[in-house]
Every structure is written in C-alpha cells, then in structure tokens.
Amino acid sequence: MPRNRMVPIILCLMLIFGSLPALESVRADNGSVSITATSLNVRTGPGLSYPVTGLVKKGEKFSIVKEEGDWIQISLGGSKKGWVAQWFTAKEAAKTAVSPAVSPNAQSSGSVTVNGLRVRKGPGTNHQVIGSFNSGQAVEVLSSNGNWAEVRTKDLRGWVSKEYITMKESKTSEAPPASTKTSGTVTATSLNVREKPSLNSGKIGQLSYGAAVTVHSQSNGWAEITYSGKSAWVSAEYLKIGGKPAADSGKAPTPADQFTGTVTASQLNVRDKNSLDGSVVGSVSKGQSFKILDEQNNWVKIEFQPGKTGWAAGWFFDKKKNGPVAAPSQSVKNSSVSMLHNGTNIRKGPSTSTAVIFRANQGDSFEILSVEKDWYKIALPNGTSGFVAGWIVSVQGTAPQIERPGAEKHTKNKTIVIDPGHGGRDNGTTGVRGTLEKTLTLKTAQLLYDKLRAAGTNVILTRNNDHYISLGSRVSSSHYQNADAFISIHYDSINDRTVRGMTTYYYNSKQMPLGEQIHSSVVSKTMLKDRGTRFGDYHVIRENKQAAILLELGYLSNPAEEMLVNTNQYQEAVANGVFEGLARYFKNN
Known part of the structure; x- marks a missing residue:
C-alpha cells in the first residue's frame, strides 16, 4: 500500500487509541478498590446467592462501577463487570479534576460511639490489637483506608473501624459564601433531625412532609440545616433540594398536628407505642378521620377516643393538611418491590389463605399499586394485579418497607x-x-x-x-x-x-x-x-x-x-x- 494512503489510517488509529485513557478516567470517577482477601469470588449480582463467575487476587485494583449495600460492582476490563463483597476490599477515593484528593495528613476530629473499640496496628482485622477506646472518647482522625480510619490520642495511635467513629472535618478553610445556600423540601412522612451527620448522633426533632428548609452544606449523604435556631443535620435522601435559598427564620417546621388523617384500612389497630411491639389499646375503622398529634417512624399518634391517645401505622392514613391539600402519609408513587427468593407466591388477595395466581423469582421487580395490611398490591406482566407479603420483598422508592414482627x-x-x-x-x-x-x-x-x-x-x-x-x-x-x-x-x-x-x-x-x-x-x-x-x-x-x-x-x-x-x-x-x-x-x- 502506498505510504501516502497510510497517513489518514494512522491518524485515525492515533485518535482512537489516544482517547482510551480519557475513557478509563471516566470509569474511575467512582474511585477504585484494592482486594484484601487472598482470593475473592466475583459474582453476577450483589449477594452470596448469585453465581460465581471468577476470582480476583489480593492486591489487585479495580475501578468501581457502582455500590449496593455491602457489595461493590467492579470493572474487570472492557465491558466485563462483576460484584465483590465490600468487606474484603479497601476503597480508594475517586479522583477529580476540580479538587485534589485529601492528603493523608489532613486531620479531622472524631468521637468514639461504642465501648471497647479495638485499636489495631493496621487497617484490617488481621492486624494486631494494640489497645481500645471507650464511647465518647475524642480522637484525631489522620487518614482513612476503606472502612478503616487511622486515629490518635495523646496516648495511642492506630487503626479503628470507621463504623464506630463519628467524624467532623476540622474547620481549616473559610466558611462557604452565603450564596451556596439552597432550599429544600422534605419528601418523607417524618424526617429525623440530628445533632451531627451520623445515625449514631442524637435526635433533636423531626420535620414533617412538605416542610421547607435551607440547606447550608452537604456531606456524605447528609444535609446541614437550621433547626430551632441551631445548626443540625438531616438525611439528604429525603430532601428535594433546589431552587432559590429559603429564608432562615430560625423557627421549627410546621408541627404535625396541622394534619388530619383518614383511615384507609378496613380495621386498624391502635397501640400504646409507635411499633408493632406495642400493645393494642383500641381500633379504628375505614373512613374515620383524626387529628394527627405526632409522627414518628411512619407511625401517627391520634386521639382515637375522647381522652385516649395511641399510635397507628401511618401508611394506612390518607393525610391532608388544612383540609384541601393532600399530603399522603406514605406515598407508593414510583415505588416497586424486588423479590428476595425464587418461587415467591403472588396471591389473589392480601392473605396466605387466598389462591396463588403467579410465581416470581429472585430479582424480579414489580410496580406497587397500593399497600393493604402487611401486603403490597403489585402490577403483574399480564396486566392484572396481585398481592405479595411485605416481609419477603425489598422496596425501592417511597413506599414503606413492611417488616413482620418475628425473630428479629x-x-x-x-x-x-x-x-x-x-x-x-x-x-x-x-x-x-x-x-x-x-x-x-x-x-x-x-x-x-x-x-x-x-x-x-x-x-x-x-x-x-x-x-x-x-x-x-x-x-x-x-x-x-x-x-x-x-x-x-x-x-x-x-x-x-x-x-x-x-x-x-x-x-x-x-x-x-x-x-x-x-x-x-x-x-x-x-x-x-x-x-x-x-x-x-x-x-x-x-x-x-x-x-x-x-x-x-x-x-x-x-x-x-x-x-x-x-x-x-x-x-x-x-x-x-x-x-x-x-x-x-x-x-x-
């Protein structure tokens, strides 16, 4: 082939292969993991029940595609992907062009949340225990490696599990300008407000569905807001964030007792506490309406008889604010269920005594139409509907996750x-x-x-x-x-x-x-x-x-x-x- 005809081909190849590093860098945006087990199974899905498709070895590094619970999907080269157990990996932070990765010497303050927290020589349970910390002890956080944090006090330096440390970044830079504030709206029925961005932190209040807040900052899935005139934190997952900054009034949100709820279940038990463990103190019937006195963890407190109050499951109430504006206590819009087991029975009605009309397998997903008792009414592929027990499926979306009181x-x-x-x-x-x-x-x-x-x-x-x-x-x-x-x-x-x-x-x-x-x-x-x-x-x-x-x-x-x-x-x-x-x-x- 003449040399002059080769030139455009060579240029094309250079363009194609020259773009590969850029593609790889995009793939690495989620960070990467290093394998810590001697050999680790790679599976087709995020769970031990999924088939093994291969093995990876200790020290090998892979780009993270996505995460689900305690499982990480990794890139195995080309279009090949697989899932590995997170607890056998050490995570490395994603690299971005906007802000450099935090230096290993960047320091934060932290607080221990449990008694007897083991301190080890290195980041892993295979390292020697060199001491322990007790709940509430203050530590200096030096660096992190996967699920482990390197910490020190005046007497001890070593590695501990991040799970038992509440961390707060040291304020070494100027506060962000006021223009970074954004408005947010609560999308959950009731949203816990905490002192710090951690589930281990103390709860100082609750926000109701539709409450407006000003978001000052966000960190690791948490949003900083003002509550009763003080800085506080809520889960960003249950906020709709965007729009112009809301005015900071410094006041607590609208109280829950401005809502009225109408019972949607045929018969609904009222209990002495906001849990299925509570004793039944009465019952209410479909169509009855009550002023909602309080809300906690998807339960509502009502005065079900003159002078008698109790708790009932909030997802069995059609909730309205000030009469005309509906704010459902537990929406099922855009929610679905995923089967946890092969051969799951889908029944004609919300009871095990009704006929089985369909069987589904692990991973199958169905749209939720409504919640009835402890069952989900779901849309089936043939255009009909059926019912599945709430305690044998997982839920995606805003619908409540039903848990049958039992062994747990x-x-x-x-x-x-x-x-x-x-x-x-x-x-x-x-x-x-x-x-x-x-x-x-x-x-x-x-x-x-x-x-x-x-x-x-x-x-x-x-x-x-x-x-x-x-x-x-x-x-x-x-x-x-x-x-x-x-x-x-x-x-x-x-x-x-x-x-x-x-x-x-x-x-x-x-x-x-x-x-x-x-x-x-x-x-x-x-x-x-x-x-x-x-x-x-x-x-x-x-x-x-x-x-x-x-x-x-x-x-x-x-x-x-x-x-x-x-x-x-x-x-x-x-x-x-x-x-x-x-x-x-x-x-x-």
Missing part, C-alpha cells in the same frame, strides 16, 4: 460471635468430592452474618477470609465481645460413608438450652437426619465462659450429603434455622 425483635441488639471452623493452613476435613471444610464453614457463616446483621444484631465473625486463627483467639473474641451467644460452625467426617446427619455439641448446662433451640430449628429447616444435641469436649466451647455451641452441619464423607450441603438452598436453610433458633433462645431466656 428477639435478636435485635444482641451480640453474636460466629466462628467459621478451621481456615488458612488448617483445611479441616475434605469431602469425598474434594469439598474443603474451611471453605464451606465460611460460606455458611457469611450467610448467617448477613441475615443477623439485617435484623439489627451486632455480629462478629472470628474470621472473614481464608486465614488461620488459633482456638484461643476464637474464645478470646467471645469473651472480649461479651457475646450473648457463640456459634462455632463445622462439617463432619467419618470412615463409614453411609453415616449422615447433624449433631450439636455443648460443654456445660449453661450452653445446653442454646444448643437445643438451634439444633431443633436447623433440623426442621434442613430436614437433615437428627443425630441429637450432646456433650462435646471441644476447646472453643469448653474454655468459653459465654453461651457457646458447636454445630456439625452434615457429613462431607457421605457423597450424597456432601452434594446437598454445598447447595445454596441448604446453606439458606441452615442460616434461617440458626436465626430462628437464636430468636427462640433469647425469647425464653
């Missing part, structure tokens, strides 16, 4: 230490098909961890990746955390390949009730052969001063049982069984 109320705020057996150089037993016990115990533990954490339980894993931990360290974790329950997870093996089933071990009479409740619950969920609850002389329960048990969740030496315990369905059943067993134990003790 007994495990909430309890401290549970979950101990995945073996790890690192200690493989445990190996199944006839090659399953490593250490891998399976970690998988089970992580599922249980997610379930308990979602229910408001304080959960600690003795290990969260494939590394060796001594038996003494496992027990020390139980004592240090003052655990309400310690559960060591294992899988069994024996020379006789026909032996199968589940066994639960305890060492003393104090541990026996916990073992019996969890054992019976897991057996009923998994339908595994019941080998009983019995005495066992194992270090992690013998030396443990807390309520502690050891579970043997099936035999890897039995080929059929090895296949069963590796399935997602079995793992979910075990997690559900342990969760419900814990709830029964705490309910009775």
